[in-house]
Amino acid sequence: MSADPITPVLTKRWLSPQSWRLATYEKLEGYTAFRKALAGTPEQLVQLIKDAGLRGRGGAGFPAGVKWSFMPKDESKPHYLVINADEGEPGTCKDIPLMMADPHSLIEGCIIASYAMRAHRCFIYVRGEALHCIRRLNAAVREAYDAGYLGKNILGSGFDLDITVHAGAGAYICGEETALLDSLEGRRGQPRLKPPFPAAAGLYAAPTTVNNVETIASVPYIVNGGADWFRQMGTEKSPGPKIYSISGHVERPGQYEAPLGTTLRELLELCGGMKDGIPLKFWTPGGSSTPLFTAEHLDVPLDFEGAAEAGSMLGTTAVQVFNETVSVPWAVMKWTKFYEHESCGKCTPCREGTYWLAQILERMVEGRGTEEDIDTLLDVCDNILGRAFCALGDGATSPITSGIQYFRDEFLALCDKNRASSPELVGAP
Template sequence: MITVDLPAGPPEPAEPPVLSRWWSEPQSWTLASYLSHRGYQGLKAALRLPPAEVIELVKTSGLRGRGGAGFPVGTKWSFIPQGPGTTPHYLVVNADESEPGTCKDIPLMLATPHLLIEGVIIAAHAIGAEHAFVYVRGEVASVVRRLRDAVAEAYDAGLLGRNILGSGLNLELVIHAGAGAYICGEETALLDSLEGRRGQPRLRPPFPAVAGLYARPTVVNNVESIASVPSILRNGTDWFRSMGTERSPGFTLYSLSGHVARPGQYEAPLGITLRELLDRAGGVRAGHTLKFWTPGGSSTPILTAEHLDVPLDYEGVAEAGSMLGTKALQIFDETTCVVRAVARWTEFYAHESCGKCTPCREGTYWLRQLMRRMESGDATEDDLQTLTDITESVVGKSFCALGDAAGSPIMSSLEYFRDEYLAHFPGDGHPGGCPFDPSRATVFAEREHGGDR
């Protein structure tokens, strides 16, 4: 048995980085490293409180789900029914990071897996769960190995298993590798997959809080949501709310990719703007200007250069006509063909549709065919109306949000770049087809072709 020392210490600075503060430390993924940075102090504080008080504390903090929808974490926990006849309860962590452009949970789990494990134990204590699961994409075998090694360390240290730290809390934690399906990022499809069935969305109600995993009350939270909890228990709600905005408090990880000088993960308070993030990332690649970008991955409506100063919180992005989503900021400069980009995203959603409902199964197929025609220059203006009609028959009509995801980039690109679609059609001496040189839009064009493009 490893003796676990839980040293006290001063409050952390009320500014990011918090989640990524120790990513560059040597062997940051080990228990010894995590304990040296006040690791499991939040758990120690949580175990002193009754479960209901832990839930209330998380609610008071204003922590919102970091997986896309932004639903308040504490409120979700409070939905779990308590009392005789309601157990067992389950906690499931959604680590099936599948949204194009998103890569924040994977480095977090690789660098500081014990941060996630500590959050899992706190959440399990709050909702009264004795079994928890982390559902990870099977393709990221290195993450699965890292998590399983960290879980083994936690068991050896008495942080998992029976009577955790002498508190009477029991918790078994399983790391489950999925088979790599975008649809399993939808929480009920994830639960079906975890139960050994094909990953497809369930009809709701009943909701997971009432009948989730194995038809028992279940909380499903994203990795970053759970990993944000320990620091709140360590430092308090006022500390957490001192960052971010009033309605979107706290810190988060923004993924910057595409035509940006230094792509990567940038931790910042909610409410920062893309202009400020680009300053940190060295700006758009040299010699080029911003054309369009996604605030939350390809499933969110695209925005343009006129939205550089939109606050990147849940309310600010919604007011601009999009969604914060997973905070996957994909940056595209003036060399990029919008039609080509949207066509590639449409191909992805058609491929990843589970086929359960007709609007999505048939709609994404025809959206893919139409976008291919648009890009090749074989379409007409009448096809634009057909594209709009089919998109409207998918968005809001599908069994889950995949249909909405497929339609968002199409409708938003038509709003901002309709003329670019028209430029692909034959006319005025133009034979039709994409007027953009694809080599100039390549993210690594400078390296591949030489010179400043």
């Protein structure tokens, strides 16, 4: 396996005819990695993933090998692997296309990861609206059972694994790992207090690891190619390839696989540049819960460190691109209404805060804002950030604080419009 930076890894089978079928997958190196993995020990696999430097592709970027090593060695309780396929971050579109085009890469990754963590049950929790994807995954799981790759004593190795595909009910909050576990157990999707962390008491109070689809789908390639091969792509601290979901005002929106550390300038070249040649105004590096970037950030390396150093987060690499025709306060209002709707209501800062943020922004966009509203928005964000029960609240503040940081004039213009149209405010200080 060579590692030319532009050679697709995760997406290499996507354009093959019937790429989702077991027969196609096996023709293209499929189900070779798990045979290698089952011949080794769980400890060797955990060490391999640590050496490769694979980091979680669901947003936080936590080292996957370290996460796997948290699972207890003894099997006094059942161990579970749970795949977070509840892709709901606005702008994110990488896991669903991956499961649609190449579901067996996820299933093979699940077998290897389950063996490494001594888990005999794996659950794939898919967003409920992704019906086509759920059907395709179920068909792929059936094919794997029929081939003897799942079930009892897989290929005579003595290792048993059952995979269950579970459809969620379309709640953004269930992308938070503990809310996902509550939903999987049949309860209302709300985040749990941590500790205990899932590795100690997760699904059914047993040791559990929750990983993102793209993270687990990367595992077979690492087993076949080795840690050094994987590290040839990406950067030293953020190695490997990444699927960037590019949407908005570009000529060819879609999924683009590139090494971690690729810049927006390079990604724009891949997708044909800005639509109709209208200049870039602002963009999100990892979905709407990551602080906005502007045209000044075109050369920021899009890896976990680069995005953070520039004041944002890599998140899920949902690159939403907006041109100069878009009003920043309007876009921020739209995102905020989404967070208001998706807040689970468990904690007061997020439940009340997102409601008031949405109210104020709607009023401002209608041209009825005041300068004090800008301070109120920032004050409410300050009361949510770091005080909410989970990261949904923190994410809801990101577009507002960064929008005001870079485009305060646009928010002020809405106040000026208000001032000019209200006789009683004309001449007010």
